[in-house]
Amino acid sequence: MSRTFVGMPAFPRAAREAVRDRTLRNNLRRATHTIREKRAGAVAELADWEQLRQAGKEIKDRTLRHLDHYVLQLEERVTAAGGTVHWAADATEANRIVAELVRATGEREVVKVKSMATQETGLNEALAAEGITAYETDLAELIVQLGRDRPSHILVPAIHRNRSEIWDIFRAEMGRWGRPAPDGLGDEPAELAEAARLHLREKFLRARVAVSGANFMVAETGTLVVVESEGNGRMCLTLPETLITVAGIEKVVPTWRDLEVFLQTLPRSSTAERMNPYTSTWTGVRDGDGPRHFHLVLLDNGRTATLADEVGRQALRCIRCSACLNVCPVYERAGGHAYGSVYPGPIGAILSPQLRGTESGIDASLPYASSLCGACYEVCPVAIDIPEVLVELRERVAGQAGHRAERAAMRAGRWVLEDPARLARAQRAASAVRGLVPRRIPLPGPAGAWTASRDTPQVPAESFRAWWAGRGAGGAEPGGPDQDRREPGPGGGRREHGTDRGRPDHGTEEER
Amino acid sequence: MTTEAARGPGTAAGGSRELVLGRIRAALAGRPPGERPGDVPVGRGYLDVHTDEDPAALAELLARHLTEYRAAVHRTDRSGLPAVLAGLLAARGSRTVVVPPGLPGHWLAGTTGVEQLHDEKDLLTPALLDAADSVVTGCALAVAETGTLVLDAGPGQGRRALTLVPDHHICVVEAPGQVVASLPRALPRLDPARPLTWISGPSATSDIELDRVEGVHGPRTLDVVITGPE
Numbered sequence: 187m188s189r190t191f192v193g194m195p196a197f198p199r200a201a202r203e204a205v206r207d208r209t210l211r212n213n214l215r216r217a218t219h220t221i222r223e224k225r226a227g228a229v230a231e232l233a234d235w236e237q238l239r240q241a242g243k244e245i246k247d248r249t250l251r252h253l254d255h256y257v258l259q260l261e262e263r264v265t266a267a268g269g270t271v272h273w274a275a276d277a278t279e280a281n282r283i284v285a286e287l288v289r290a291t292g293e294r295e296v297v298k299v300k301s302m303a304t305q306e307t308g309l310n311e312a313l314a315a316e317g318i319t320a321y322e323t324d325l326a327e328l329i330v331q332l333g334r335d336r337p338s339h340i341l342v343p344a345i346h347r348n349r350s351e352i353w354d355i356f357r358a359e360m361g362r363w364g365r366p367a368p369d370g371l372g373d374e375p376a377e378l379a380e381a382a383r384l385h386l387r388e389k390f391l392r393a394r395v396a397v398s399g400a401n402f403m404v405a406e407t408g409t410l411v412v413v414e415s416e417g418n419g420r421m422c423l424t425l426p427e428t429l430i431t432v433a434g435i436e437k438v439v440p441t442w443r444d445l446e447v448f449l450q451t452l453p454r455s456s457t458a459e460r461m462n463p464y465t466s467t468w469t470g471v472r473d474g475d476g477p478r479h480f481h482l483v484l485l486d487n488g489r490t491a492t493l494a495d496e497v498g499r500q501a502l503r504c505i506r507c508s509a510c511l512n513v514c515p516v517y518e519r520a521g522g523h524a525y526g527s528v529y530p531g532p533i534g535a536i537l538s539p540q541l542r543g544t545e546s547g548i549d550a551s552l553p554y555a556s557s558l559c560g561a562c563y564e565v566c567p568v569a570i571d572i573p574e575v576l577v578e579l580r581e582r583v584a585g586q587a588g589h590r591a592e593r594a595a596m597r598a599g600r601w602v603l604e605d606p607a608r609l610a611r612a613q614r615a616a617s618a619v620r621g622l623v624p625r626r627i628p629l630p631g632p633a634g635a636w637t638a639s640r641d642t643p644q645v646p647a648e649s650f651r652a653w654w655a656g657r658g659a660g661g662a663e664p665g666g667p668d669q670d671r672r673e674p675g676p677g678g679g680r681r682e683h684g685t686d687r688g689r690p691d692h693g694t695e696e697e698r
Numbered sequence: 699m700t701t702e703a704a705r706g707p708g709t710a711a712g713g714s715r716e717l718v719l720g721r722i723r724a725a726l727a728g729r730p731p732g733e734r735p736g737d738v739p740v741g742r743g744y745l746d747v748h749t750d751e752d753p754a755a756l757a758e759l760l761a762r763h764l765t766e767y768r769a770a771v772h773r774t775d776r777s778g779l780p781a782v783l784a785g786l787l788a789a790r791g792s793r794t795v796v797v798p799p800g801l802p803g804h805w806l807a808g809t810t811g812v813e814q815l816h817d818e819k820d821l822l823t824p825a826l827l828d829a830a831d832s833v834v835t836g837c838a839l840a841v842a843e844t845g846t847l848v849l850d851a852g853p854g855q856g857r858r859a860l861t862l863v864p865d866h867h868i869c870v871v872e873a874p875g876q877v878v879a880s881l882p883r884a885l886p887r888l889d890p891a892r893p894l895t896w897i898s899g900p901s902a903t904s905d906i907e908l909d910r911v912e913g914v915h916g917p918r919t920l921d922v923v924i925t926g927p928e
């Protein structure tokens with residue numbers, strides 16, 4: 187069904203490993219700081235940002251609340267325009283539908299536009315198992331694919347790679363996939379981009395099947411929208427004979443007019459541009475222009491389960507701009523891979539556990555991969571209250587079998603969560619004691635209830651947060667309950683990341 | 699009202715349609731009966747425009763924003779257009795230029811020594827487009843606030859591949875008629891049934907260390923000629 191990266195350690199352990207990787211950390215810090223400042227500038231240009239943000243939220247809320255109506259309307263309009271609509275309950279079904287559609291064309295290779303939905307379903311691997319090769323055409327996805335790597339950022343999936351690493355990958359790997367890197371390739375971004383252009387162009391010109399995602403689907407017109415920078419999207423949407431688009435059911439917006447909101451907020455939030463270089467919209471098929479066959483695969487894969495939770499539902503408003511990643515002090519240190527999912531950062535921390543459930547160690551720990559500092563909420567262009575959903579999910583995790591005492595603690599002690607300083611103290615105390623005497627040492631108050639049941643590594647809240655606070659003091663590495671625990675020194679108290687650094691300097695006016 | 703009977707004939711492979719719809723409805727069980735989509739409020743308190751809509755100011759803003767995204771912008775009046783286009787093709791050293799159906803004939807009247815590839819009955823193949831040096835088109839409209847050209851595959855623009863595969867795109871914007879201030883002004887003028895391409899500067903990527911680099915797959919050089927009475 188849904189996909190957890192196999193063998194993925196729970197968040198704190200994965201995060202600790204990532205923090206130790208200096209290159210990764212430097213790449214991430216440089217990149218996220220650059221983009222967050224630019225974003226604040228792009229947002230400040232619009233005096234009505236707050237109203238746009240509110241409209242975006244409300245449009246999505248209306249859509250979600252009447253999703254049955256809107257997906258049916260979309261299906262009808264896409265069909266009327268000559269497209270074919272398929273419904274996939276889960277990842278396996280989506281992959282099977284795509285594989286069958288590709289096989290029906292007689293082709294053995296497809297070109298792909300970066301798409302979160304198909305990463306989520308693991309489409310490339312599923313196609314490979316059917317003998318079909320999927321070529322990623324987004325530059326960052328190409329870097330990830332050639333490097334046999336995993337994406338670490340929604341918008342810039344290779345954000346963890348710097349130019350010299352990319353240079354290495356291109357020289358070593360391009361030849362295996364097609365046209366090799368040019369002789370004498372340098373590591374300037376422009377040269378690397380040129381190498382990608384040459385490598386991919388031959389694939390575009392011969393490709394007969396493309397797979398894409400969609401940023402928006404307009405119910406009233408049946409129009410799909412892809413927002414991009416490089417032109418690989420245009421290539422895929424235009425040149426092949428068959429286009430297969432896989433999109434989550436939450437990508438619907440009611441009206442054509444609604445795009446006037448999202449096409450203002452998305453580019454400024456994601457790349458800090460007034461407008462991204464290319465946006466393509468298409469409605470079904472058109473004679474003599476573009477694909478002759480268009481298939482739309484509507485994907486559930488946990489979205490309806492997310493929809494059922496009236497607090498958690500707001501995660502489905504997400505337009506995948508990645509602004510919340512770029513401001514997140516935890517993401518900046520831990521990197522995208524630590525989240526064990528295609529959705530990293532704050533949005534991943536609330537989306538993955540809802541899409542996949544909270545049974546696995548990584549999914550149970552994700553709601554704790556945050557300090558609740560709130561920077562993510564402030565930048566979110568659809569006003570998703572990520573901290574609110576995190577708290578809700580923590581309660582859900584704590585309510586799982588084996589965590590009854592924690593549930594009691596959470597209920598009795600919401601006050602702890604409402605005061606971050608208190609929470610930090612309680613958590614630090616709890617895990618410090620646990621590190622020394624691992625089991626069943628009662629502490630006073632809610633933290634005592636927490637430690638009383640602590641004999642499983644499933645709820646690493648305290649360790650993550652204490653680790654984080656310790657980092658502020660140059661102290662401890664993260665450690666789960668199964669790790670040796672080094673308590674941060676006396677000066678290493680909780681530091682509200684976000685207030686002292688790492689949070690963009692914008693007030694409510696220019697807040698996205 | 700959409701009904702399930704609206705499913706077209708092409709959806710035989712519908713997959714888990716009923717299952718997913720059933721799950722959506724179950725997830726929304728808390729919705730008051732009889733509530734309609736329009737009952738959920740959507741406030742549109744945002745602005746229609748962020749700028750002065752004086753035509754000259756809009757053309758100026760469009761030019762500035764396109765330039766900031768590293769398109770090269772050229773201003774001329776209507777009568778000067780053929781000479782500007784000829785000059786741009788010559789400066790580029792183009793020997794072939796793709797001409798979409800419906801491009802006003804006089805636009806390229808000043809151009810000599812450049813073979814015109816017309817995308818007529820026998821459509822130009824991707825390989826021919828790849829080998830072509832330049833393409834000249836008009837547009838459906840341009841948005842000043844965002845520095846955006848919108849092409850809708852209409853006359854003088856042609857199908858989408860024409861402005862995608864060649865490495866050099868010259869796009870003509872007729873001011874003031876084709877220049878609008880903002881997205882809320884643009885969307886009502888566009889027909890969603892047509893395939894639309896929104897272009898804001900040449901192809902670019904920020905995928906390597908978040909540096910914006912011009913030129914990946916789309917045209918790496920974008921010349922915009924704004925014609926107008928001034």
Ligand code: SF4
Nearest residue numbers: 504505507508510566
């Ligand atoms: S949660 Fe909000 S800020 Fe984060 S990616 Fe989604 S839309 Fe952007």
